[in-house]
Structure formats: C-alpha cells, structure tokens
Amino acid sequence: MTPSAGSTQARDSGTPDVVTIAGVSLVGDPGGAIYWPQERLLAVADLHFEKGSSYARRGIFLPPYDTAATLARLTRLIVRYAPRAVIALGDSFHDGGGPDRLADADRTQLRALQAGRDWIWITGNHDPEPAKNIGGEFGGALAIGALTFRHIPHGSAGEIAGHLHPVARVSHRGRAVSRRCFASDAMRMVMPAFGAYTGGLNVRDAAFADVFGTLDFVAHMLGDGRLYAFAARHCRPD
C-alpha cells in the first residue's frame, strides 16, 4: 500500500489534494488540471478542441458543443486559481484543421482566457504544427525549475506529460467504477485528458508500465470535489 491513499483519506474535505513530483508540491484539481502555486501556473492536457467537428468531416455528427464545454470547464479553473500562466500539454486541437474550424464565440472566449497571462501551447501528435490564429506561444517542451512539461511521456525525472489519457478502474463489493485520473509516482506524472470527448486508457495498460518502469505508481481518480488515490496495482485492468 502506498502512503498516498492514506494521506488522501486523512485530509479534511475542502483542502486541496497535493501531489508531489520531484519535490515540487502541485495541487491536483478534481476537474483534471494541476496548479503549481509557487509559479502560479495551471496545466491541462489533451484538450482535443474541435474533436466534434473533426468527426463530423467523416459523417459522425457528435454534438458541436464540445469545444464550448471544454472551454467552460477551463474557465472555471482559471477563475478559481487566477494563474499567471497556462500550459496546454499538447493535443490541444484534435487535428491540424481544428484552429480554423473554431466557432467565433469559442475563439472569443479563448482570447478572453488568454488576456493578461502567458499561454503556452505544447505541441502534440494531433497538433504538431504551431497555429496562427489561436494566440499564445508554442513549444515542444518547457522546463521550469525541477519540472519539464511535454506531451508524450518519456518517463524522465520531473516530467509532467499527457498523451495517454489515463483512466483507472477500481471495484468494490462487486461493482466497478472507472474515472479519469492523474497517474504519478514521486518523480513524474501523466495527466488526465481534459477534453469533453476524450476517452481513456486503463492505467494497467503496458504503456504506463513503460513510463513508470513498474506498477509502483498511484492513480489519483477524479471524484466529486476531491481525488481518490489508489495504488495502480490495486486498480483493475480492462
């Protein structure tokens, strides 16, 4: 058993869930973002804006409200933490044409969120090229202090990555619950996908063992108003 399950349990409700990576204390928000208080930095991964319209090109008409829904959740976090900088950890758009398909209202909302703060788009495999019409700055990776922010996890020390869309499943009394989660050990973290239509990959998939080397990592599952931490070895595979 890892100590984190106990520590999550022991804290008072209302106090933030703190996840420590490479000695840096980060707030894990149950909305699926992390906040770094010392740097006043908010990070989210895998926004997958315009995934709906991307599918629509192939005749699958998912409701075209996913970008607005994702932006609304992001807005709430930005209002709560008032960060000085926001990092979007790659795959911010579902495909290269996404920035052009952005609805006017959504573009306006995005601009409003960017106003008065740094906004960094880390490039991802879905959006490898910088886009012109979405503000912000672009980069393949960003190192700040002990932490490095990038899209695809390498497993290096101090790494905060996305890409894998971690989901954990636990079962109890014959019933199972599946939730998005932060997957982390003391040195690295894979963040949950933030986008409204993003699916997930079970943390027991081999891809996570590649990142963490072992099963000695913790899945911090996103609950209503708090995180629930489970040792990965206690989580169910698919």
Add this chain to the structure above:
Amino acid sequence: MALVRHFEMQILPDGFARWFAQRGWQPRDHQLELLAKAEAGKSALLIAPTGAGKTLAGFLPSLIELSARGATPRKLQAAGRPVTRSQGLHTLYISPLKALAVDIARNLETPVREMGLPIRLETRTGDTPASKRQRQRRDPPDILLTTPEQVALLLASADAPFLFGTLRRVVLDELHSLVTSKRGDLLSLGLARLFALAPQLTSVGLSATVAEPGDLRRYLVPQPLDGTAMADLVVAEGGAKPDVSMLDTKSLLPWAGHSARHALTEIYDLLKRHTTTLIFVNTRSQAEFLFQELWGLNDDNLAIALHHGSLDVAQRRRVEDAMAAGQLRAVVCTSSLDLGVDWGDVDLVINVGAPKGSSRLMQRIGRANHRLDEPSKAVLVPANRFEVLECQAALGAVADNAQDTPPARTGAHDVLAQHILGRACGAPFLSDELYAEVRAAAPYAGLVSSDFDAAVDFVATGGYALRAYERFAKIRQGADGRWRITHPRVAQRYRLNVGTIVEADMLKVRLVRSRRAGQHVLRGGRVLGEVEEYFIEMLTQGDTFVFAGEILKYEAIVENEVYVSRSTATDPKVPAYEGGKFPLSTYLAARVRAILADSRTWRALPEQVREWLEIQEWRSLLPPAGDLLVETFPRAAKHYLVCYPFEGRLAHQTLGMLLTRRLERAGLKPLGFVANEYSLAVWGVGDLQLRIGNGTLSLAKLFDEDMLGDDLEEWLAESALMKHTFRTCAIIAGLIERRFPGEEKTRRQLTISTDLVYDVLRKHQPDHLLMRAARADAVTGLLDIRRLSEMLSRIKGRIIHKALDHVSPLAVPALLEIGRETVYGEASDELLREAADDLVKEAMQ
C-alpha cells in the same frame, strides 16, 4: 360450419383438397376463412394458439395463387429492350427469428414438393451468402422468407421498386412479439414503404392471443391521414383449456430469492414422469443454476439440456435439433424459447419463478402439446412467498383467459431517423411524400410534422441548433426539392448499421486449458457463447462462474475473447448477468393486490403462505386493493420505511431513487434502498417514525406526484440508466456506429463514449431529438416512469401508515435482499469512498 365447408368446395383447388385428404387432414375453418379474405383482396390478422396450423393458414392463399399463375420464365432478358422478367416476388414472409424463417421454409417445401407446385421459395438472412443475395435481387423467388432487418436493407437499395413492385402478399409471423419493440417500429415503416411500392399488396399477420387485437389490425394496413384503418380479424377456435397447477411443495417456502432450490427434487420427479418437459425460467443465471442442480440429482441420467440467448448459436441449434428429434427429456430455457420452432411432443411445461404476465405465461404453456384437442399441461413453481401470490394470480388469469400484452407503441424517433436515411439510400425523396408515407405506419400515425422535420434535419447534419455541420451533410436537398445522399459511402455505412437491436458489449467465451506455472500462452479451444463485457470486467484471474452449464475459471481477456478453463470448484461465483428480466405486468399486479385484500381467497394458497399473511394481518395489516401500505420500524440502529406498490422492480427502483432524494432533503439521512417486484424498502439514520408522528414529515407529500418534476430531472441528469438508454438511441439513429466483432480492443478504446456525448448534449441542447428519444424510452423502459406515475396518482389520499416496533412479515423478503441487489451504476463516488476506506483499513492492519 356448413357455410365454411361450402367455401371449401369453392375455393380450395382440387390439387390442394386432394393433398389435405391424402394426409388425412381437414382444412381448418380459420385456414379457409383466411383464404376467403385473400380472395377478396383483404388484409387480415389471424389470432390462433400454437399448433393450430397458423403457418399453413398464412401461406395457403399464396400457394394457391402461385400454383394458378404457373411456371414462369426465370431469366431476365435485358439487351436493348425494356426488361421483361418473371412475374417476380409474390409473397414476403417476415419472422422475428432467423431460425424460424429457415424452419418455416423447410416446412413449406413439403406441400410444394408433394403437390408438385411450380413455386420457388428461398430464405434471406444474415447468413445467406453474398452471391445468393445479389442474385435474389436480380432474379427474386416467388416466396422470400426473411427478417425485419433484411427487409430494411432491401428497401434501402435502388432495386427496391423492381423487387417489390410485384409483391402481392406480406406475411408477418409472431406479430404479437414483433410489435412490442423498436424492431416493430422499423418494420412498420418498411411495411408502409411496401404498400407504397406495391399497390395491390395485402398483409397477413399471425399472432398469439393479445389483449388488444385492434392494435395489431391497425399495424397491418396503411393508416389514412384522417381516422384509422384495420385489417380484418380471423380468430381460430381455441384448443382445450390448459391444465395448469401450482406445485404443492412439501418443503419450506423461501422468504426471498429466485433459485427454487427448495423444489428441485419435486421438479426432477416431474421430469421423470413425463416424456419431454420444457422448464422456463426468467433469467440466464437462473437457467444456469437450475441446469447445474438438476444434473446434480440426475441419478437416472435423463437427457437434460440448456438453452439461453448467451449460448453459442451452434450449441443452441444442437439443442433444438435434439429436441425436435425427440432425444431430450427436458430443456431448461429462458425467453429464448418463447418463440420459434414447434415441437410436437412436449407434454409438460414447468414455469419456475414468477410468471410476470398472463399472456407471457399462456404463450409459454402453449409450447406444450400441439394437438389442439388435448389440454396443454403446465406446473408453476414459485421460488418464494410473494411468487406464490403471483402464481395464484396467474392461475386465475389463465382460467379467465385474460390477456395483458403491452399497449401499442408510439413509434420511436431514433428508428424514424434510421428509416429516413435508408429511404435516401434507396432513392431521393420529397419530404412531404415521405412524411405522408411514414404516417401510414400505425405507430407513426400521430407523428407531427415538426418532429418529422427534426428527424430529417438530424439525418442531414445532426439536428443541432448550432448549424456547424452543413458542409458535412449526409443527405442534402437538390434543386428538385428531393433529399439524396451526398456520397455512396453514406449508403455503405447505413448498411453496416441497420437494425434496432443494440446488444450490450459482448465478449466471446472460449474454453482453454488452465494456465500452468511458467506457461504464458493459452491455446484457444471451442467457443461456449457470449457474455456481457461489464460482467467479465468485475472478475479477476482465477474467479469462477457458471456458464454454459459448467463451472468455469476466468483466465484472461485476449482481444475480444474471454479465456476460461474448466474448474473443479464447487461453489462458483454465479453470474450476475440477468438477461430477460421482465417486470410484473400491471394486470397481474392488480390481481395480486386483490388476493391480498380478500382473505377469503387465501384458502387456495399453501398453508405456509396463508399463515404468513395471517400474521401480517395481525401484526400490521393488509391494505385494501387500491391503497398503499407504508410501514415504518426501527431495526439495528437504523430506521426503515417499507412500502408495497406492486408495480415491478423498475418502477420501484425509480421510486427508491426519488424517495431517497426527498428524505435526504428532509434531513433524514437515507443510507440505501432495495426494490423487488412487490415492495420497496428505504433505510436511514433519521427516525422517520418520529418525524411522521410529530407531523414534521408528511407521507402524502413524500409520495406526491410532483417528485416526477424537478427531483426526476435532477436524478436523470446523473443517471447511468439514462445514459444507457441514450447509447441505444444514438446507435439506432446512426449518431455513432456499432462495434463489430473482431475489432481490436485498442480500436474500441478510440470509439467515442456516448456517456460523454450525453453530458455535453444535456447541457447544450437538452431538447435534441436523441435526448427526447432516450427520455421516451426511459418512461416505459428501464425507469418505468409511466407506471410509477400511474401508481402515484392512484394512491393519492390512500396511503395507510403503520408505525411498527419491528419488522413485519411482509417486509422480510425485501430486507433479505439488502446487499444482494444493487442498483446499476449509481452513486459511484460513494463506492470510491468506500473502496478507499477499505484499502486504508487493509493498510493499517
């Protein structure tokens, strides 16, 4: 009768009369009547019990007409001139079951061969080879036997006018079962199309007895824009009254549970005394359990088989064939055998557990003894005390020949969307023309034009208020005003997704050798059947469960297959999957309430049950038939509320959800609830009895109908059941595509989760066509809101509260189910909290 015989002389041609005579048969009255209807060019509904020669009656007019029209040239002559061809497809037979279509074709071949009729008949199902299907479209047989899905596919092709233009008759078999589902909606739309393509078409519906024959008669013919039209009705003479009894068990009747373990030896004795017995149960897990236990007692080595919908098709066919060949003494089965192939020599039907509905039970009983003049014999085996009451009510219903088949459906909008796309795939259509055609289908007769337009808009671009997808449209209106598909790919995808049957995600169960130490590769053996993915996801390697009549050990999931090995365990973890759970019918429920209310009727009940009711009357009370009894009592530091609406598990679960919300708001800290078919128990920390006593909690307010307002809306927002319903609608309507067997796990992870789509849509466009379709399904389906609503209005001002100091006899069954029954998918955060607590405890030890 003399009149009918006169008919016979006139309309049965010599060859046919001779054939009947050679077999020693008399044409039955209803067969001749149906023939007369056909001669007169009329559509008709035939209601007949099993064994009444229903199928032959349905086909006789076609066989006679076809033999008169004589042998026809089969070849097409294309070159240069307008195509002249054979007289084309004459009769289309549609069955709910693929196997039934194949079986009927086999049976029809006998008279065709023996009378030497120049008739070509063929089947067309999902199993028909592509080359044959191609050929059937160019060169159709005289009679085609098929399923609703195949009809939809044929109608969605450009060949449809050619293929169906000559059609004279459509025969719909087992109509009572088809019309109760979305398949029936889809078929009704197909039927409307057939009537438009073939103006000389008449229909014949074959059905078991139903409560409202008028619903089926309307279904069979195109509805005019004003008023209604009905097919003629032909009712076959009923057979002998069935001989039905309740097992008079010598054992102690259980208080709860559905296993009927107490009656096993008595059931086995019945098998020994009969030639062939069908044993019906309500769920697959009950079937597995009973099969296992009967073999445990099977000292005489009787040939007992198992049949349910999850077993491998080949295995099911083997059981059916062995049954038909008279090799089996008994088959334990679920509703998978409610319909289908007729077997002559079943001499006993045993129904284990609750009968659920009167019509359902009578159809099951009808599976025994197909000789009309002899009574079918059936024994009801209740598995617990409440089921005794239900069985007693069912005996009364059978004696009265009372039917309780569900009322006619209102056509679902997701099905309409699928049909509209299919029509566009077939040929370009004008909106107004299609709207008129659709309203000819009885389930859609009341469709308003705004809903029709919304469905067209949905098909075209998703039907969103935010017009984001115009340039990606699937169908588009041309300059001629006709809607047509924008790309051939649209039609290809339609064909892959046609139909209304949306299964839970299933995994194949494959038998392998158990994993030995150090051995990693598991070699695949034979496939035993399919099981719901969610069930397997709860297991870990080494867990045992009963499936296909064996105790199996779960080894691994490899792609989309579950690998299992044989286990020597004696105490398996029994499957929790519960296919075929039907709620208690409203009609039987009312009869049960009437029995409870009238102690004079208790004489017919077993001693143990009578005693149970008498103690209940003494300790609490038994309410008058229309009233709702609510009992409150403390127990083990908790406070309980138990009520007895008798409205079925689904309605009770919904009620439980809504009551706990209200109790929460009243500060009574509810902790949980459990619902069964008859009652609902809610418990919590707060003292309900005290609050009712001092007037700070009103039961009338607690059970007020207004719970179906905001409370229901709030709950629906997060209900997993609602999401489940939404998924089905989204797949049928074509919003998302079906998963296909053989698709890799990784591929499946990429498919969009409909739960996420639901969340987004609910927030941004809650009145979207799919949200309304899902809502409509929930009202009658998994949430049974309609029934709850009727109950709440019935009990207004008729709640009887009994404050007790401990549990009443009537409450015991519900309390025994606490912990055994869980509500699907709710309160998952609570579960996470508990799981986290458990792990903490584990860590501290």
